[in-house]
Amino acid sequence: MKPRVYIARSLPEEVLTYLEDHCEIRKWEGEDSITSEHLAQEVGDAEGLLVTGTPVTEAILNAGVNIRVISNLSVGYNNLDVTALKARGIVGTHTPYVLDETVADLAFALLLSTARRVAELDQFVKAGKWQKGQDSELFGVDVHHARLGIIGMGRIGEAIARRAKLGFNMDVVYYNRNRKPDVEQRLGLKYCPFEELLQTSDFVLLMTPLTPQTRHLMDEPQFSLMKKSAIFINVSRGETVNEGALVQALQNNQIYGAGLDVYEQEPVDVNHPLLKLSNVVTLPHLGSATPVTRLNMAKVAAQNLVYALKGGSPVHVIPELQS
Incomplete structure (x- = not known):
């Protein structure tokens, strides 16, 4: 008898076909x-769940008494209560690796577009405001040979650092919970204490997972340490930043600008102050959003689910749940 699964999101046809086979x-x-409320009603007798982003609450776990595996179609898994999964002996998986280069591309796109005011000046031209003689008021800032400070040196951080070093001759420093001498040697990076990184970097790029320790990692004291000419980029999780403090830093010209792909509340309310600021580039949380990458992520999520339900060892078990 085939294991019963509930798919809580749309999937490409070839991935659905693979799941239906198994x-x-x-x-x-x-x-x-x-x-989450609908998922609690829908879960029924499912032994496996495939989800993306939807918080898997106690109500869902209580309703789905047969759940053995939850496959999260994302590299992040802060929507899962890992402690509750562990207590119930439920396998939890995610989809790392396949999206590293795609997210790194987007991070660099945000960095470049914020530095050179691409989105702002695109609207400037389309609004018919461009006139002969305009010059310095349209200036941006250089990316090449600037200092990039990366907070969180995981796989995506490494991919961003490689682009910065090889493509733009940037001086790349990083802060991480654990120092990585092998990465320093391989990519020519320098480790930097957190506060020093904030004080000396021209670009501060946040690339940490969301944990209780990293929630509001960037707050008023941290933004106050940054250069007035510095740009802040966040492609990690929205809750790693106190958005009120970020808005204040931008409005008071404590920092030059920001490029954001993630937010504390998503989708962002149309009246959010961040959306009113011309020195902020805002994207709709699409770091991994290309057809090839999303297809590969869906394949990995489906394989994780099937392998675990059939008693195998899925490759991408959430680290906290690995035995």
Whole structure:
């Protein structure tokens, strides 16, 4: 008998076909993303769940008494209560590696577009404001040979650092919970204490996972340490930043600008002050959003689910749940 699974998001046809070959599936048919409340109602007798972003709450776990595996279609897994999964003996998986280079591309796109005011000046030209003789008021800042400080040197951080070093001759420093001498040697990076990184970097790029320790890692004291000419980039998780403090730093010209792909509340309210600032580039949380990468992520998530349900060892078990 095939294991029963519930798919809480849309998937490419070839991935659905793979799952149907190995599992008895039910799936969410709503047009909007499934909520935790709906998932608790839908889970039924499923032994496996495939989710993206939807918080898997105690109510869902209590309703899904047969759940053995939860496959999260994301590298991040802060939507899962890892402690609750561990207590129940539920396998939790995620999809690292396949999105590293794609997210690094987006991070660098944000860095460049913020530095050179690409989004702002695109609207400037389209609004018919460009006139002969305009010059210094349209200036941006150089990226090449500037100092990039990366907070969080995981795989994506390494991919960003490689682009910075090889493509733009940047001076790259990093702060990480654990120092990485092998990465320093391989990429020519320098380790830098957190406060020193903030004080000396021309670009501060946040690339940490969301944990209790990293929530509001960037707050008023941290923004106050940054150069007035510095640019802040966040492609990690929105809750790693106190957005009120970021807005204040931008409005008071404590920092030059910001490029954001993630936010404390998503989608962002149209009246959020960040959306009113011309020195902020805002993207709709699409770090891994290319067809090839999303397809590969879906394949990995499906394989994780099937392997675990059939008693195998999925490659991408969430670190805290690895035995």
